[in-house]
Amino acid sequence: MIGVFDSGFGGLTILQKLRHTLPQYDYLYLGDNARAPYGSRSFETIYRYTLQSVRELFHRGCPLVILACNTASAKALRSIQQQVLPVEFPDRRVLGIVRPTAEEIGNFSKTGHIGIFATAGTVSSNSYVLEISHFFPNLKVTQHACPMWVPLVEYGERGTEGARFFVKKDVDQLLAADPEIDTVLLACTHYPLLEDEIRAALPPHVRLVVQGDIVADKTLDYLKRHVDMENRLSKGGSVHYLTTDTAEFFKKGAFRFGMENISAESLTF
Structure with a gap:
């Protein structure tokens, strides 16, 4: 199976895109729901x-x-690839979602100015800024946590007045930091669920990029x-789910991500 890991439910947005593009493969999803969110945790803890x-x-x-979590990809992937795999698992591979996104994001911008919405952990790691600079050295990147x-x-608040308020506040702050931004990347796998609120807050000329595709x-x-x-x-086209919380908790959370009748196995570390 292809393993897909996320700190919680956000990676389900990546899993859905993977299953759409590569439907023939079997998948095993693991959500560390009991310890989510990762965004504000230390490098050592996330690793x-x-x-x-x-x-x-x-x-x-x-x-x-596949680490379907921007925070884990930013703060843990390289150490796992360089320090753990060669010694313990030389025949296994771990991929992240920061680098593949960085390889493409500059192609969406005409002004050469992009904005990134992410968690505090991803922003503080500067992973996107560093990775993007390898492929698009002249691109100006402005991050906003x-x-x-x-x-x-x-907590199921999307579509509410509160969600619209906080999204607009963050969008306005990002665009105030660089008014020339014409492309915005959602660098957290939860954020696509707020896509309607984000698009409503963005000016029509600003392109919104969702990284799942x-x-x-x-x-x-x-x-x-x-x-x-x-x-x-x-290649059986199946998908199975693991969670560090209860199976019922995972089922309810997955429903908010548009996935019905999900059954998960609960595990503890």
């Missing part, structure tokens, strides 16, 4: 939690794991280029 989850997915037979957006999604297309390209890995993946 430890992410590594535990990656090891669990490896243990359950996933040769390839949105600490209220994940709770708005998690980019990640799915990049994963497809990766498997085409790595035939040995592709041949190791089972």
